[in-house]
Amino acid sequence: MNAVFRISGAGRLSQAKTASFSFDDKPYIGIEGDTLASALLANGVHLVGRSFKYHRPRGFLSAGAEEPNALVQIVRDDARKTPNVRATVQELYDGLTANSQNRWPSLAFDVGAVNDLASPMFSAGFYYKTFMWPKWAWKDLYEPKIRAAAGLGVSPEKPDPDHYAARYAHCEVLVLGGGAAGIAAALAAAETGVRVILADEQAEFGGSLRFESGARIDGQDGYAWAQAAIAKLKAMDNVRVLSRTTAFGYYAQNFVGLVERVSDHLKNPGRELARERLWQVRANRVVIATGAIERHMVFANNDRPGVMLASAARTYLNHYGVAVGRNVGVYTANDSAYAAAIDLKKAGVNVAAIVDLRDNPAGPVIDEARGLGIEINFGRAVVSAGGKLRVSSMTVQPKNGGGERTIPVDAILMSAGWTPSVHLFSQSRGKVAFNDETKRFVPGTYAQDCVSVGACNGADGLAASVDEAYAAGAKAAKEAGGKIGKGAKPKVDAGESWSRGMLGAAPGAGPGTTVKAFVDFQNDVTAKDIRQAVHEGMHSIEHVKRFTTNGMATDQGKTSNMHGLAIAAEELGKPIPQVGLTTFRAPYTPVTFGSIVGHARGALFDPTRRTATHGWAASHGAVFEDVGHWKRAWYFPKAGEDMHAAVNRECVTVRKAGGLFDASTLGKIEVVGPDAAKFMELLYTNPWEKLETGRCRYGIMLREDGFIYDDGVVGRLAPDRFHVTTTTGGAPRVMNHMEDYLQTEFPHLNVWLTSITEQWAVIAVQGPKSRDIIAPLVEGIDMSDEAMPHMSVREGKICGVPTRLFRMSFTGERGFEVNVPADYGEAVWEALWAEGRKHGATAYGTETMHVLRAEKGYIIVGQDTDGTVTPNDAGLDWAVGKKKTDFVGIRGLTRPDLVAKGRKQLVGLKTKDPKVVLEEGAQIVADPKQPIPMKMIGHVTSSYWSENCGRSIALALVAGGRDRMGETLYVPMPNGTIEVEVTGMVFVDEKGERLNG
Amino acid sequence: MLLIRCPYCEEERPELEFRNAGEAHIARPTNIAAESDDDFEKFFFIRANPKGVIYERWRHIHGCARFFNAVRDTVTDKFVMTYKAGEPKPAKLPGASK
Numbered sequence A: 001m002n003a004v005f006r007i008s009g010a011g012r013l014s015q016a017k018t019a020s021f022s023f024d025d026k027p028y029i030g031i032e033g034d035t036l037a038s039a040l041l042a043n044g045v046h047l048v049g050r051s052f053k054y055h056r057p058r059g060f061l062s063a064g065a066e067e068p069n070a071l072v073q074i075v076r077d078d079a080r081k082t083p084n085v086r087a088t089v090q091e092l093y094d095g096l097t098a099n100s101q102n103r104w105p106s107l108a109f110d111v112g113a114v115n116d117l118a119s120p121m122f123s124a125g126f127y128y129k130t131f132m133w134p135k136w137a138w139k140d141l142y143e144p145k146i147r148a149a150a151g152l153g154v155s156p157e158k159p160d161p162d163h164y165a166a167r168y169a170h171c172e173v174l175v176l177g178g179g180a181a182g183i184a185a186a187l188a189a190a191e192t193g194v195r196v197i198l199a200d201e202q203a204e205f206g207g208s209l210r211f212e213s214g215a216r217i218d219g220q221d222g223y224a225w226a227q228a229a230i231a232k233l234k235a236m237d238n239v240r241v242l243s244r245t246t247a248f249g250y251y252a253q254n255f256v257g258l259v260e261r262v263s264d265h266l267k268n269p270g271r272e273l274a275r276e277r278l279w280q281v282r283a284n285r286v287v288i289a290t291g292a293i294e295r296h297m298v299f300a301n302n303d304r305p306g307v308m309l310a311s312a313a314r315t316y317l318n319h320y321g322v323a324v325g326r327n328v329g330v331y332t333a334n335d336s337a338y339a340a341a342i343d344l345k346k347a348g349v350n351v352a353a354i355v356d357l358r359d360n361p362a363g364p365v366i367d368e369a370r371g372l373g374i375e376i377n378f379g380r381a382v383v384s385a386g387g388k389l390r391v392s393s394m395t396v397q398p399k400n401g402g403g404e405r406t407i408p409v410d411a412i413l414m415s416a417g418w419t420p421s422v423h424l425f426s427q428s429r430g431k432v433a434f435n436d437e438t439k440r441f442v443p444g445t446y447a448q449d450c451v452s453v454g455a456c457n458g459a460d461g462l463a464a465s466v467d468e469a470y471a472a473g474a475k476a477a478k479e480a481g482g483k484i485g486k487g488a489k490p491k492v493d494a495g496e497s498w499s500r501g502m503l504g505a506a507p508g509a510g511p512g513t514t515v516k517a518f519v520d521f522q523n524d525v526t527a528k529d530i531r532q533a534v535h536e537g538m539h540s541i542e543h544v545k546r547f548t549t550n551g552m553a554t555d556q557g558k559t560s561n562m563h564g565l566a567i568a569a570e571e572l573g574k575p576i577p578q579v580g581l582t583t584f585r586a587p588y589t590p591v592t593f594g595s596i597v598g599h600a601r602g603a604l605f606d607p608t609r610r611t612a613t614h615g616w617a618a619s620h621g622a623v624f625e626d627v628g629h630w631k632r633a634w635y636f637p638k639a640g641e642d643m644h645a646a647v648n649r650e651c652v653t654v655r656k657a658g659g660l661f662d663a664s665t666l667g668k669i670e671v672v673g674p675d676a677a678k679f680m681e682l683l684y685t686n687p688w689e690k691l692e693t694g695r696c697r698y699g700i701m702l703r704e705d706g707f708i709y710d711d712g713v714v715g716r717l718a719p720d721r722f723h724v725t726t727t728t729g730g731a732p733r734v735m736n737h738m739e740d741y742l743q744t745e746f747p748h749l750n751v752w753l754t755s756i757t758e759q760w761a762v763i764a765v766q767g768p769k770s771r772d773i774i775a776p777l778v779e780g781i782d783m784s785d786e787a788m789p790h791m792s793v794r795e796g797k798i799c800g801v802p803t804r805l806f807r808m809s810f811t812g813e814r815g816f817e818v819n820v821p822a823d824y825g826e827a828v829w830e831a832l833w834a835e836g837r838k839h840g841a842t843a844y845g846t847e848t849m850h851v852l853r854a855e856k857g858y859i860i861v862g863q864d865t866d867g868t869v870t871p872n873d874a875g876l877d878w879a880v881g882k883k884k885t886d887f888v889g890i891r892g893l894t895r896p897d898l899v900a901k902g903r904k905q906l907v908g909l910k911t912k913d914p915k916v917v918l919e920e921g922a923q924i925v926a927d928p929k930q931p932i933p934m935k936m937i938g939h940v941t942s943s944y945w946s947e948n949c950g951r952s953i954a955l956a957l958v959a960g961g962r963d964r965m966g967e968t969l970y971v972p973m974p975n976g977t978i979e980v981e982v983t984g985m986v987f988v989d990e991k992g993e994r995l996n997g
Numbered sequence B: 001m002l003l004i005r006c007p008y009c010e011e012e013r014p015e016l017e018f019r020n021a022g023e024a025h026i027a028r029p030t031n032i033a034a035e036s037d038d039d040f041e042k043f044f045f046i047r048a049n050p051k052g053v054i055y056e057r058w059r060h061i062h063g064c065a066r067f068f069n070a071v072r073d074t075v076t077d078k079f080v081m082t083y084k085a086g087e088p089k090p091a092k093l094p095g096a097s098k
């Protein structure tokens, strides 16, 4: 059963293969190969949407990617509700469900249409003007009300369940656009043997050959020739042919982004297929064959459903076998629309009249139309379209004024001429040039290795396009290293030409008129709005664009930019090139976030790094925190414990007995070579030459400006070998910093740097029982205090595997850090854990590590420092070698600001009420009674509850802090001001006796 | 995404493998501790930030890990040439008019 507007015998689809679908819950029948647009038109449905601002009823303007009006929501399920799909691009599949957008309660009766009556309020620039006053109205009125009424479609409520693929590809010649020109260029390039990729946004190749009924190439019908050529290209090993693939962005050095719609046209895509595939193609040469887009005529009510581009009507007829009406009118300013009238007339559709703005045009198509008995009116204009939900008539008037005549029609096919699609050329940073004779912008100066061919380059006919494209394809291939091709140039036996047309408002919509003659359908911008923008002082096209929003919708002004520019130029009294063209930006058509994101989401969004003991920690109930890419055990709650209770228990147990902590994430760099000590002297503030083998030192690294960059304990394993540790987060940048100096400033030093972070697992064993826990497992190392004092390092074996055993402490207790090859990390941890339990030790996480180090006043670079803190500010002057003549940062340290008085210095803070724990980042003032804004003299950098101290403790950066010992300062908070006392930074064991305890 | 020629690997590789490292040909003074405030300011803080040709450092961080120098046009983003660290600033650029 055929739909009523399907013409049997017309079009290329097999009318036997039907597909059922629904639009706004109403069932329809289409056929395979339809777009949603052609299927709806076959059923006589033109009204498919409401416009963005005025909620005017809208139908189909086009049959392609430039469509501004027919945006629908395609619903597969709760998670797959894609808004703003152009019905002209969406391929039909059996069971497709589509809904109209931007209407309530129904498409035919839309409450928002009152905006159309109130349109003076919504004219150009209304966003900027209306929302200026009063302030409350924005929040309470404009924002919620206008947001509810506007908007395009609704988002799905669930995460996107589809997957998106991505590929990189390289080729010698990339051809963008698969119309006659693109195919000819691809053939020429492919015959030379080089790698060719040909991409086109449509499901079928052929471009305008889909509607050009008279074209004949190499003795065949034009469209049939295109299909044969594509089959030939597909059979070649050096060619990749991509349909349903849009080139959306042209980037530097011929890097082009393509998005391939893999499965949106399928009834049941299944989980195997990606929904879309992103191609990132690097091409030696690019041939741009993107064609031209037909422009509409700008006249009153030119947006009524049924008013469409002439080439669209031809496409629906010649490709899909659908008549867009039974009694159509044609309004044109060039020859192209005549072919639409002729094709429809021959298919049995009544053509009520052709209205041609030109005075006395002549030519074969005009003769043919006249011969078919079609009424032709020269020198006349359509000044208005009648009807509301569907066009019902056109009002015709001599173009210089005079008597009106109203002709009943059910569709108006219009053509103002063709705009070359220079989008991708312009994105490549090429400069367009205005051709004054043909009134269009064409590629001018090239910035990259590309060439434009065919209609997008200003070619005026099929034969010229194919000739130019074939030559360009062969030349591009040759430049990219191809051999001489053996093929023959396609011969165009018959083809259409497309001549000029007009730009700007047609008669009846010109200066002084206030009719709704739309320039930009999607953003509801009229000719009047553009003139108004000029009157209100917008003299640059970029300003006009932003003031009116012309060309700023998702269609990026494909049909509207040139009209808008011409109207602005006329109003400004300037030639078009002086007013300028707005910038073309990527993407050419909207691209889903899914295709850009690809596989990089969820667990694959960012790498996750786990330490060797991760599994053990997880099975022992650890709660993890993210530190950079690392998962670190945060605390180990026992049954019934919250974080607070677990951390308190861990803190007390470490100081009373012992604790095991995974410190593997600390960065580790091995500095090796005859000049290793010299290198260390230059990169750290401390002296290293005299550090004995087997001893460790706490090192500070500065940037050249004198500020602390990183810190860590360094062990000297041999005269020419240092084991350097860095902060967890600082590891990559410290390595980069070291390499930078070694390669570029100190290349005379014979040193090798190796990152060994992942090679060694590090188990910190801390607490009075730490030696007792480790000793039974160690071979070949004397662990007595005399043989292995605090800050020493030994190599030997633990559990039978090699170890670098450090005696060091980040807790203030006697402590060790057991380094073992990472593969043995978990086994050694298990063995140490078994020993530890005999002594009542606990496993502890990063939170306890933080509290214990704060109790001792040990800083964490990046928490207690912020890139503006010097060693002196941090109370670490002792770590700066006073006799050294050079190290990175030595000059920075003597800068006037860095030696000035009153700098912020790290101090301890105790709250007057010991139960109150300060908030990290809280600001500190000297006088809480001063007027707001208060003078802030510092901030809290670290703050914890210390169960060991039975009170809260904090570290803070305070101006002149070390001169304020004992002073009372204030921390103003929303719930009141907290009194604090300035203290030293050490809260536990000030004399450091527990290191040997 | 740009293609950058690493002068050590001797081939063009995608930008993702590289990291910019600021202006080139700014040598750290040999006796830096003795620099005046003004000279240190010039060395450490002041950069040319030209519109047009810039001499800058890059690191092939996800490749051979070497630092090298590049000449790039900041307007077009085009790389004019790259050369090894330590080599002098090129006196003549390829394609330059004189």
Ligand SMILES: [Zn+2]
Residues within 6 Å of the ligand: B006, B007, B008, B009, B010, B060, B063, B064, B065, B066
């Ligand atoms: Zn390299």
